[in-house]
Amino acid sequence: MNNIASQANLMRFFQVQQFLNYEASLIDSWQLDTWLDLFTEDGSYFVPPTDVAADEADPTKHLYYIADNRGRLQERVIRLEKKTCHAEFPRSKVQHLVSNILLLGEDEQGRVLVSAAFLVYRTKNGHSDVFVGNYRYVLEERDGDLKIASKTCNLALDGLRPQAKISIIL
Amino acid sequence: MSDPLIIDDLERGQFKVARRSFTSQAIFEQERDKIFQNCWLYLGHESELREPGDFVSRTVANQNLLFVRGRDNEIRAFFNVCPHRGATVCREKKGKAKSFQCMYHGWVFKNTGEIAHLSGEPAYAKDFKDEGNCNLRSLPRLDQYAGFYFISFKQDIEPLPDYLAGAKDYLDIVANQSSAGMEIVGGTQEYSIRANWKLLVENSVDGYHAESTHATYLDYLMNTNGSLSATRLAGKGYDLGNGHAVIEYSAPWGRPIAQWIPMWGEKGKEELDQVYAELVERLGEDKAKQMATLNRNMIIFPNLVINDIMAITVRTFYPTAPDEMMINGFALGVADESEWRREYRLSNFLEFIGPGGFATPDDVEALEHCQRGFQAAANAPWNDISKGMKAKQASFDDELQMRAFWREWNRRLSTEEGVGHE
Numbered sequence: 164m165n166n167i168a169s170q171a172n173l174m175r176f177f178q179v180q181q182f183l184n185y186e187a188s189l190i191d192s193w194q195l196d197t198w199l200d201l202f203t204e205d206g207s208y209f210v211p212p213t214d215v216a217a218d219e220a221d222p223t224k225h226l227y228y229i230a231d232n233r234g235r236l237q238e239r240v241i242r243l244e245k246k247t248c249h250a251e252f253p254r255s256k257v258q259h260l261v262s263n264i265l266l267l268g269e270d271e272q273g274r275v276l277v278s279a280a281f282l283v284y285r286t287k288n289g290h291s292d293v294f295v296g297n298y299r300y301v302l303e304e305r306d307g308d309l310k311i312a313s314k315t316c317n318l319a320l321d322g323l324r325p326q327a328k329i330s331i332i333l
Numbered sequence: 334m335s336d337p338l339i340i341d342d343l344e345r346g347q348f349k350v351a352r353r354s355f356t357s358q359a360i361f362e363q364e365r366d367k368i369f370q371n372c373w374l375y376l377g378h379e380s381e382l383r384e385p386g387d388f389v390s391r392t393v394a395n396q397n398l399l400f401v402r403g404r405d406n407e408i409r410a411f412f413n414v415c416p417h418r419g420a421t422v423c424r425e426k427k428g429k430a431k432s433f434q435c436m437y438h439g440w441v442f443k444n445t446g447e448i449a450h451l452s453g454e455p456a457y458a459k460d461f462k463d464e465g466n467c468n469l470r471s472l473p474r475l476d477q478y479a480g481f482y483f484i485s486f487k488q489d490i491e492p493l494p495d496y497l498a499g500a501k502d503y504l505d506i507v508a509n510q511s512s513a514g515m516e517i518v519g520g521t522q523e524y525s526i527r528a529n530w531k532l533l534v535e536n537s538v539d540g541y542h543a544e545s546t547h548a549t550y551l552d553y554l555m556n557t558n559g560s561l562s563a564t565r566l567a568g569k570g571y572d573l574g575n576g577h578a579v580i581e582y583s584a585p586w587g588r589p590i591a592q593w594i595p596m597w598g599e600k601g602k603e604e605l606d607q608v609y610a611e612l613v614e615r616l617g618e619d620k621a622k623q624m625a626t627l628n629r630n631m632i633i634f635p636n637l638v639i640n641d642i643m644a645i646t647v648r649t650f651y652p653t654a655p656d657e658m659m660i661n662g663f664a665l666g667v668a669d670e671s672e673w674r675r676e677y678r679l680s681n682f683l684e685f686i687g688p689g690g691f692a693t694p695d696d697v698e699a700l701e702h703c704q705r706g707f708q709a710a711a712n713a714p715w716n717d718i719s720k721g722m723k724a725k726q727a728s729f730d731d732e733l734q735m736r737a738f739w740r741e742w743n744r745r746l747s748t749e750e751g752v753g754h755e
Binding site: 210213222223225226229 | 426427518519520521522523524525526527546548549552553556557657659663664672675676679680682683684687688689691693694695697698699701702705
């Protein structure tokens with residue numbers, strides 16, 4: 164599937180591209196409740212460590228930066244909407260650039276596996292920090308819409324220097 | 334000194350730190366020479382080097398070091414610097430190796446540090462290798478306590494156990510949580526903060542800031558069914574000598590060493606009851622209770638923090654400039670704990686601690702704003718660290734532990750010699 168351009172793939176590609184761009188626009192405009200609704204009821208969100216290979220990292224065995232099940236993801240959104248979430252009050256300016264979208268195929272449950280590259284700029288207090296890396300998505304089709312079953316953000320960084328924190332959604 | 338860095342006035346109950354301590358380039362350089370060159374500094378944990386050949390390359394106080402278990406099973410620390418022309422010899426973060434080859438001119442070193450192959454050897458004098466000048470250079474001092482390895486750049490420093498003073502008892506509490514020992518869990522939180530390193534020292538042992546800085550974390554615990562026990566926040570602060578200090582307190586969150594919360598279910602309760610029973614049998618009721626139910630935030634002077642809270646973090650950091658520090662955070666776990674406990678330990682850890690958690694990002698915001706505030710030091714020169722100064726026994730949310738650090742910091746900076754002496 165990786166390099167076969169068929170008409171069916173073209174439609175799927177367009178659907179995925181539109182979906183990822185829509186997701187990014189929701190994060191950038193701080194519509195995080197709507198963003199949360201993009202996840203399935205058991206959806207998860209991960210940012211693995213930068214000193215463990217992406218294909219070896221396991222949140223039950225390694226210390227991740229973020230390993231949210233749906234419950235904690237919801238709490239993350241609730242927190243980000245509070246004034247007492249000091250790291251994001253006042254809010255950062257956030258801009259995602261999503262590119263290199265690649266359809267990797269489907270898993271045994273027919274879910275769509277997607278890889279994409281990201282650049283995320285976070286600007287606050289006069290500093291612009293850049294997060295760069297690769298997304299791995301597992302997307303589920305529900306009534307014609309895509310939903311995120313899992314989103315993993317593999318940072319192409321040596322740690323968070325100078326970013327210090329991942330206080331926004333990548 | 335006419336222009337003090339610290340005002341320590343017990344009579345008036347006032348303790349102040351000059352804000353230029355956080356911004357001055359001259360003080361940054363003095364710290365490098367009088368503190369980082371003269372103290373025992375944390376390097377790594379024994380669990381990171383399980384087998385002969387295991388190595389970790391790590392930067393300590395800006396210097397590249399190599400922490401390695403040699404083929405003779407001995408653990409050593411080297412400057413990760415080629416004796417020939419200074420290139421970094423091992424450029425991998427960790428792994429297993431019989432030898433290390435410098436990429437520049439191809440010198441090869443055994444994992445015990447000796448030169449194994451001197452490329453172009455016939456062109457050198459016959460006895461060229463004999464005095465050891467071709468070997469990797471060892472750190473002047475390396476020692477360990479309870480599995481925690483420390484190095485010193487100073488040859489004639491006091492022995493590590495003397496240096497650690499009262500902190501030894503608390504390292505024992507962290508190290509003895511299982512008869513199987515403790516281990517660093519894979520995955521390092523590596524980050525930097527645009528703030529002076531001493532702000533993180535203060536923050537790591539600050540029981541006073543939780544309610545305001547971490548309001549959203551406490552909200553989160555309250556919102557999440559079963560994440561809290563009935564235990565309230567209460568406890569004490571102790572000066573452990575030599576600049577080390579600890580706060581020890583009870584708290585409502587779950588601790589994977591035997592403070593159960595309803596979220597962990599009946600099966601979890603059974604398991605933690607067993608863990609607790611084993612602790613009582615091995616250590617006695619008092620020690621077991623202290624270990625299982627009390628939280629500890631400890632600073633080991635100058636730059637090691639071990640926080641045994643909802644998880645255990647080992648955190649070390651060093652300044653690269655007056656307004657920038659590099660931080661490495663590790664999770665320490667019980668070596669033989671069940672998958673279930675390990676999962677909750679990691680979950681507890683990243684929920685609160687670290688760059689993606691619900692608390693650390695707010696600490697970073699606070700520290701970076703303190704650093705900005707210090708730009709006004711010429712007209713607003715003093716930080717206040719007086720809380721609890723008149724108390725007979727400091728509370729966990731007083732500032733005694735920070736005063737202990739600052740007094741030692743000030744004592745070391747006040748020595749006249751470029752390289753300070755006891």
